[in-house]
Amino acid sequence: MNKKTNTLLFVAGATVVNIILMFxxxxxxxxxxxxxxPRDIHPGIAQGAFVLLFILSVIGSFLVYHRIMKILAAKIELDKxxxxxxPGRKKGR
Incomplete structure (x- = not known):
């Protein structure tokens, strides 16, 4: 496989892992x-708690994903x- 295929598969796999972590x-x-x-909580409070929980799960999955990527980058030479x-800007333009 070439580098572009590796990159595509890595990004797709990393996205799936990030979504699984969030769930x-x-x-x-x-x-x-x-x-x-409690069971008899006001629906507005329960809805607010769920929205906050969703936001916290997105943040938590990002933090864990970021930590995994740091560990992976330290162990594997990703540029290889x-x-x-x-890609960077072309010089001389």
Whole structure:
């Protein structure tokens, strides 16, 4: 496989992993909220808690994904296997 194919597969796989992480955080948060919040809570509070939980799951998945990418970049020479997604500007233009 060439570098462009590797890059495409890596980006697709990393996106899937990031989405799975977000859903894991979201489901774990829903389970925790269902245990912590009382059953007769006002619907507006429950909706606000869910929106906050969604935002926190996105942030949490990004932080874990970022940490995984740092570890991966430290162990593997990424320039050897992957093409830059955004190539630099050409000099002399």
């Amino acid at each position: 894991v955080f979201l489901i774990a948060g829903i389970v925790i909220l269902s245990i912590v919040l 296997y992957f093409e830059p997604i955004f």
